[in-house]
Amino acid sequence: MVFGFLLSSGLGPRRRRAVKCSVAQDVAVSVGDGKSVAKKDVSVSTYPQSPVMDVMEMAVESSSWKCVAQHFQRNAKYDGLSMIDEHHGDPVRWTHREAYVQICMFAAAMEELGVKKGDVVSIFSESSARATVADAGILFVGGASAARGGTAPVEELKYIYEHSESVGLVVESRRVLRKMLKILPLGKVKFVVLLLGDLPEEALESGVKCYTFAEATELGRENAQPETREIKAERGGLAAMLYTSGTTGHPKGVPLTHDNLLHQVKHVSMGAADPRPGETFLSILPVWHIFERTGQHFFSARRAAIAFTNTKNLRNDLRKHRPEFLVGVPRVFDVIYTGIMNKMERESTLKKAIFFLFYWISKKRVLARRIVLGYAKTKEAPPLMKKVLGLIVMVLLTPLDLLAQVLVWKKIREGLGGRHKGSICGGGALASHIEDFYEAAGLDIYVGYGMTETSPVICNRSSEQNVRGSVGLPITNCDVKVVDVESGVEVERGEQGLVLARGPQVTAGYYKNEEANEKSFIDGYIDTGDLGWWSSTGDLVISGRQKDVIVLSNGENVEPEIIETTITESPAIDQVMLVGQDERHLGALIVPSVEFLNSKGWVDQEQVQYMLEAQKQKQLRRLEEELEQNPDLKSYYDDELSVRVRQRPGYRPEERVAKWKLLLEGFTQENEMMTQTLKVKRPVVCNAYEKEIAALFSP
Known part of the structure; x- marks a missing residue:
């Protein structure tokens, strides 16, 4: 009872x-x-x-659609809002009908400008209603978009435009447009559409057909034909060319078809928490991120409104639009959590004490509930006695938790709009303390897992089985297996292995990159590069990385090998391994040059011998601590890392190394941290220095 x-x-x-x-x-x-x-x-x-x-x-x-954006056409016959955007150009509040008409006008403009079925148009923009309309208009005529953010290095944007063989360009800002006009071979650019603002003089004098968003839609007004508009896309045709980090310094092109993306629209589900017509989805991620792109189609296909926001306006927009759904990477939820905690720290001693007491009570209760309901992330089902003890804790804490919901958590939910139904998190693992906080507050988060190459969802959690710490169950028609890294044989439940996936959402292969295809596909499965294991509930738990790509908490991918090569050009550094999976920034494990330390007078000959022998562990650990306290050494390595990384061609802000740890024992075959081909075994190093890595990212 x-x-x-x-x-x-x-x-x-x-x-x-x-x-x-x-x-x-x-x-x-x-x-x-x-x-x-x-x-x-x-x-x-x-x-x-x-x-x-x-x-x-x-x-x-x-199943009868031939275009992933066909929901815009279907939605036009229904009442309700489609898009709200108050931060990108003139504010818009388009109904389903109005958004569809805008798309039809843009599609007609694309036809007028010569875009044909199979053509690619580059879109360099963050998320906005105009960017969504432009992408859908291109899809309607059978084209596809090659997407990236306007803040990416201009050389990278040039590479994407040329590699994707784009015929035209859509850019968000005048700043990006000016840069692209200087660097692109204008003979390969049929047209340019500027989403925000007026055209600069450089554009008008370039000889390229250039239009503002308003001019482009006006160009297509006469032939928009929303009542009879034929969508020329085909299910097997290209819908998007998205770019992810590559091992050669250039990003890899990931071609995704309408079939790939429609699989996600059809089969991704949060169960009873799925969106209903008329509900609102607050969009904060960039549209060139596959998670956001698929999310927009997922919500719009269910006739939910998309309200566009950004980091600056997130807090106000949560209160103003009162969204039922927020889709974000771990960093988004971390920012909200940190903001709440910082606010509580500024409260009076009494208020702060009450908050943290109720937080402790609610947290203890949800942890007990996970055990009782079998929703704890465990390799084996919890024994009966543990469930009984959990139930006792739930019974004892429930009255106090009900009080906490009224006095504390209700106010926090109201600060997030008061209508929160569910948030979706992807692009990396969500820290356990963030999971605990949101669950204690009665705010459900459904974590999903995937990659650009899988459109992106491979697994996700649902309201019916929201096992915190896991990434949920494989979605419909997606075959996932966990195999031994060396043998490729499937491992038993609870054992760690390499995660492989195949299904209708998986790309057919990288564009013009056979080398990457050979490395990434195994017997029809894509090698995700992630290590994981199956929990006692059958949910997938991601436990680390086998491949070298680091995914930061903002969803950005960083290829560490190139940066590490640059860093080790320093005479002060023998070896380096970057870390930072699911963190806000990069960190580095640095093995310094013994000779360099000695030449600077930072170590003497006896200490050099310790390092060369790597046997006296206690002395090494003590010496590491002493060296890290040396202000001259610390300043030198801070500057060396900063200068080396920033001067690397194609440097991006997310590649900055914020913190580092000095290691006086190198990575070798003898300590099993290096392969026979002298490659660092990242999982082994991460396991050996787990505490040191955690300290790099602790508050």
């Missing part, structure tokens, strides 16, 4: 009584246990008027 109350009090998982529903078509549907079925006259358990029904309807309806 008590257990039933705990589940029905709103503090347990949100479930509804299931009813039977029949789908008399060939359709794959995702049900509560994350498995899929595909047959005629399928009967599955679902909820009355629930989003799970929307998933089935979406699977049926979108």
Whole structure:
């Protein structure tokens, strides 16, 4: 009886009584246990008027679509808002009909400017209503976009334009447009559309057809034909060319088809928390990030409104638009958490004490609830006694937690708009303390996992099985396996291995890059480069990286090998390994040059011998601490790292090394930190220096 109350009090998982529903078509549907079925006259358990029904309807309806943006055309017959954008040019509040008409006008303009089926147009912009309209308009005529943010290095933008064989250019700002006009071979640019502001003189004098967004849509007004507009895309045709870090210094082009992206629109689901028509999704990620791009299609296909924001306006927009959904990378949720905590630190001693007491109570309760409901991230199912103890803790803390919800957490939820239904986090692992905080506050976060090459979702959590610390269950029609790194044989549940995936959402291969294809695909599976294991609940847990790409908490990918090569050009550094997976910034483990330290007088001959022998561990650790306290040494290595990294061709701000740790024992084959081909074993090093790496990123 008590257990039933705990589940029905709103503090347990949100479930509804299931009813039977029949789908008399060939359709794959995702049900509560994350498995899929595909047959005629399928009967599955679902909820009355629930989003799970929307998933089935979406699977049926979108099966006939030939374009991932076709939902804009479908939505035009419904009332309600489609896009809200108050931060990029003149404010817009477009209804579904108005957004569709804008897209049709832009599509007609593309046809007028010579864009044909199969052509690629580069879009260098952050997220905005205009950027979304431009992308959809290009898709409508059978084209595709090559996307990147305008803040990327101009040489990288030039490479993307030329590598993707783009025929035209859409840019967000005058600043980016000026740079591109100077560096691009203008003979290969049929047209330019500027999304924000007026055209600069350089554009008018360039000889290229240049238009503002308003001029482009006006150009297509006469032939927009929204009532009879034919979408010329094909399901197997290219929809997007997105770029991710590469090993040669150039980003890798990832071609994604309409089929790839439609798989996500059809089958990604948060269960009972799925969006309903009329709800609002607050968009903060850049549209050149696959997570945001797919997210926009996912929400719009369910007739939710997209409200565009940015980091500067996030706090105000949460209160103003009162969104049901927020999609972000871990950094977004970290920023919100930090803002709340900083605010509490400024409160009076009494208020602060009350807050942290209730936080402790709510946190203890949710941790106990995870064990009782089987939602704890464990390799083995918890024993019965542990569940009983958890239940006792829940019973004792529930009255106090109910009080905490009224006195503390309700105010925090109201500060986030008061209508929060669910947030989706991807692009990296969410720190456990962030998970605990949001769950204690009654704010559900559904973590997903994937990569650009998989459009991106491979796994995600749902309201029915939200196992914190995991990335959830594989989505429908996606085959995921965890294999031994050396043998390639699937490992047992609970054992760590390399994560491989295949499915309709996986790219067919990198564009014009056979070397990368050979490295990344294994017997039809894509090698994610991630290490993981299956939990006792069948959820995937990501435990580290096997490949060398580091994904920061803002979703940016950093290729460490190139930066490390640059750093080791310094005479003061023998070896270096960058770290920072899921963190805000990069850190470095530095093995210094013994001779250099000696030449500077920072170590004597006896200490040099310690380092060369690497046997007296206690002395080495003590010496490391002494050296790191040396202000001259610290200043020298700070400057050396900064200068080396910043002077690297193609330097990006996210490549800055913010902190470093000195290691006087090198990476060798003898200590098993290096392969026979003299490559650093990153997982081994990360495991050996787990505490030191954690200290680099501690507050």
